[in-house]
Amino acid sequence: MTNEQLDQLAINTIRTLSIDAVQQANSGHPGAPMALAPVAYTVWQHFLRFDPEDPIWPNRDRFVLSNGHASMLLYSLLHLCGVKAVNPQYETLGELSVKLEDIKRFRQLDSRCPGHPEYRWTSGVETTTGPLGQGVGNSVGMAMARWWMAQHFNRPEFEMFDYDVYVICGDGDMMEGITGEAASLAGHHRLSNLCWIYDNNHITIEGHTALAYSDDVATRFIGYGWNVTRVSDANDLEMLERALQVFKDTTDRPTLIIVDSHIAYGAPNKQDTSGAHGEPLGEEEVRLAKRAYGWPEDAKFLIPEGVREHFRAGMGERGQQLRDAWRARFEEYKAEYPDLADQLNRMMHRQLPEGWDKDLPSFPADPKGMATRDSSGRVLNKLAWNIPWLMGGAADLFPSTKTRLTFEGAGDFEFDNRGGRNMHFGIREHAMGAIVNGLSLSKIRAYGSTFLIFSDYMKPPIRLAAIMDLPVIHVFTHDSIGVGEDGPTHQPIEQLTSLRAVPGLITLRPADANEVVECWRFTMKQRHQPVALILTRQALPTLDRAKYAPASGVEKGAYILADAPDGKPAVLLLASGSEVSLCVQAYEQLTAEGVKARVVSMPSWDLFEQQPPEYRETVLPPAVTARVSVEQSSILGWDRYVGPHGRMIGMHTFGASAPLKEVQKKFGFLPATVVAAAREVLAGV
Ligand SMILES: Cc1ncc(C[n+]2csc(CCOP(=O)(O)OP(=O)(O)O)c2C)c(N)n1
Ligand SMILES: [Mg+2]
Numbered sequence: 001m002t003n004e005q006l007d008q009l010a011i012n013t014i015r016t017l018s019i020d021a022v023q024q025a026n027s028g029h030p031g032a033p034m035a036l037a038p039v040a041y042t043v044w045q046h047f048l049r050f051d052p053e054d055p056i057w058p059n060r061d062r063f064v065l066s067n068g069h070a071s072m073l074l075y076s077l078l079h080l081c082g083v084k085a086v087n088p089q090y091e092t093l094g095e096l097s098v099k100l101e102d103i104k105r106f107r108q109l110d111s112r113c114p115g116h117p118e119y120r121w122t123s124g125v126e127t128t129t130g131p132l133g134q135g136v137g138n139s140v141g142m143a144m145a146r147w148w149m150a151q152h153f154n155r156p157e158f159e160m161f162d163y164d165v166y167v168i169c170g171d172g173d174m175m176e177g178i179t180g181e182a183a184s185l186a187g188h189h190r191l192s193n194l195c196w197i198y199d200n201n202h203i204t205i206e207g208h209t210a211l212a213y214s215d216d217v218a219t220r221f222i223g224y225g226w227n228v229t230r231v232s233d234a235n236d237l238e239m240l241e242r243a244l245q246v247f248k249d250t251t252d253r254p255t256l257i258i259v260d261s262h263i264a265y266g267a268p269n270k271q272d273t274s275g276a277h278g279e280p281l282g283e284e285e286v287r288l289a290k291r292a293y294g295w296p297e298d299a300k301f302l303i304p305e306g307v308r309e310h311f312r313a314g315m316g317e318r319g320q321q322l323r324d325a326w327r328a329r330f331e332e333y334k335a336e337y338p339d340l341a342d343q344l345n346r347m348m349h350r351q352l353p354e355g356w357d358k359d360l361p362s363f364p365a366d367p368k369g370m371a372t373r374d375s376s377g378r379v380l381n382k383l384a385w386n387i388p389w390l391m392g393g394a395a396d397l398f399p400s401t402k403t404r405l406t407f408e409g410a411g412d413f414e415f416d417n418r419g420g421r422n423m424h425f426g427i428r429e430h431a432m433g434a435i436v437n438g439l440s441l442s443k444i445r446a447y448g449s450t451f452l453i454f455s456d457y458m459k460p461p462i463r464l465a466a467i468m469d470l471p472v473i474h475v476f477t478h479d480s481i482g483v484g485e486d487g488p489t490h491q492p493i494e495q496l497t498s499l500r501a502v503p504g505l506i507t508l509r510p511a512d513a514n515e516v517v518e519c520w521r522f523t524m525k526q527r528h529q530p531v532a533l534i535l536t537r538q539a540l541p542t543l544d545r546a547k548y549a550p551a552s553g554v555e556k557g558a559y560i561l562a563d564a565p566d567g568k569p570a571v572l573l574l575a576s577g578s579e580v581s582l583c584v585q586a587y588e589q590l591t592a593e594g595v596k597a598r599v600v601s602m603p604s605w606d607l608f609e610q611q612p613p614e615y616r617e618t619v620l621p622p623a624v625t626a627r628v629s630v631e632q633s634s635i636l637g638w639d640r641y642v643g644p645h646g647r648m649i650g651m652h653t654f655g656a657s658a659p660l661k662e663v664q665k666k667f668g669f670l671p672a673t674v675v676a677a678a679r680e681v682l683a684g685v
Pocket of ligand 2: 170171172200201202203
């Protein structure tokens with residue numbers, strides 16, 4: 001067989017595997033894989049620097065399928081290229097990541113081929129995609145990470161990082177707003193290692209894109225500062241190669257390749273229709289499509305002889321050689337730069353350097369205290385000093401979120417300073433979330449920050465970080481009506497509740513500066529869990545830890561901060577964050593009046609729920625049913641802790657624009673209100 005024939009055979013194998021898997025599952029999207037098989041084939045076989053034997057080799061090129069509904073395209077490639085599985089300990093296993101059996105069980109329980117590609121479930125999948133726009137967003141973070149790592153790790157004679165990022169995306173990605181944000185930032189940073197391939201097929205679910213879309217995409221991207229090129233036929237391998245070579249040769253801008261394709265290419269009745277998007281072709285159409293490809297019509301899941309070997313000889317050989325050379329270079333690097341090599345090793349295993357928590361501040365008692373955003377800024381700066389790969393930024397709110405790294409040499413990440421560690425995401429919260437995920441997928445310990453109210457603008461990537469077990473850090477300040485004058489548009493009500501509802505996301509709302517230290521300490525130790533740190537704008541008293549319990553209780557999610565003298569309280573006061581000191585004031589008054597009260601600081605419901613029942617019952621004794629919760633947030637969920645006899649002091653409406661003190665008075669966040677509520681629940685028992 002000639003090479004051209006082998007190319008065609010491989011492409012048609014991708015197509016037919018995809019068709020058969022979707023047909024067998026009776027669910028899925030056959031059209032895009034059929035159309036894009038030659039595109040993905042060209043990228044993988046001729047350009048991608050990826051070793052199937054070692055899919056986590058740090059300098060591998062990344063491939064992101066942003067149109068995740070075309071998942072069978074990726075699964076077919078992973079199988080045919082023989083990509084090996086990696087376990088959670090980052091060890092490569094002998095077995096295939098995607099077995100033919102998995103493809104036959106596409107979209108079935110426990111198959112490595114779920115409906116949409118899932119990072120950490122299927123080795124070789126670089127990020128979880130499906131929610132359109134997220135993959136392209138992630139890719140910008142991956143591309144940025146390469147530049148930072150190159151700047152940090154490369155040395156003369158030792159080019160440790162020079163990887164590229166390839167993305168396939170569709171009309172859906174192009175329409176989503178996040179894509180504009182991400183492309184704008186990528187253009188600004190001149191990320192020349194980033195290549196998006198746009199499947200311009202004019203079809204989405206409802207039909208022709210003309211129903212809702214008439215952008216001039218090329219002009220749009222030229223405006224973003226991208227290099228734009230076109231391939232007018234997705235089946236033209238030569239032109240595809242040429243376009244990809246243009247990308248390789250472009251050193252000052254990211255590249256967009258607009259590829260005109262025919263969804264469900266080869267299916268005589270479904271080609272170019274939305275009917276090929278969301279449902280199987282149907283037995284008869286499958287037969288006709290196979291006939292069009294010159295394929296045996298009745299064969300199912302057929303992998304002709306020579307196809308696997310063809311991939312092996314192409315991308316497999318190239319990847320293995322590059323990876324082996326990199327590993328050998330790394331051995332020399334280790335001898336020459338042992339510190340850097342150690343950093344790289346730890347980073348890739350999501351470990352921390354020795355002494356990562358040295359010199360963390362400890363804050364003396366202070367009734368005036370400070371805002372938790374301020375203590376957080378101080379802790380973060382120490383941590384970042386100790387951990388070279390801890391970095392991130394803000395969505396144009398550095399002065400407010402206090403997340404800027406201010407020590408000498410921290411610098412701003414810019415196209416002419418790729419070693420900078422402060423990232424200016426601009427006013428692009430949604431892209432910031434996706435980019436932080438991309439940085440984290442590249443093993444940078446990344447954070448993003450904005451006002452808590454704008455977490456709503458980046459909810460999808462917050463959720464995806466949790467799905468992917470990424471240890472990203474979200475710093476959300478201005479956490480309540482305590483914001484004051486900015487008013488109801490800027491005062492979060494339901495945001496805290498909604499973050500608490502995300503499975504796997506740990507929400508921490510510290511009560512004072514020393515709890516902030518412990519929250520950060522806890523956060524840094526996470527290897528596979530995202531954390532949201534919820535911080536105040538307004539000053540909070542720094543509690544006297546000689547008098548009250550130490551802040552290390554934070555790690556348990558909730559702890560007894562102040563207790564009845566005999567340890568047998570009649571009433572429990574529960575609060576998080578800024579309302580803890582309010583409860584302490586009420587506690588002091590109640591104690592002076594002879595009422596046996598306990599204050600429980602609850603920075604994290606999530607962590608508290610992970611404690612054994614004995615601990616939880618020690619903190620919240622079931623016999624004590626007189627309980628009051630206090631939080632400047634929606635009360636939703638607090639009933640779980642205060643029970644049917646308790647009282648919840650919280651927000652039932654939006655806030656109001658006024659100075660802090662007046663807002664707190666209007667909504668009842670005063671010691672007197674808490675004391676009165678405590679007396680009421682005690683009387684009711
Ligand atoms: C954020 C988001 N909104 C909606 C969907 C549902 N959805 C999945 S695919 C799709 C249409 C995508 O069209 P296109 O990207 O052109 O893919 P094609 O049909 O051409 O393969 C939609 C609306 C989604 N996955 N993500
Ligand atoms: Mg489309």
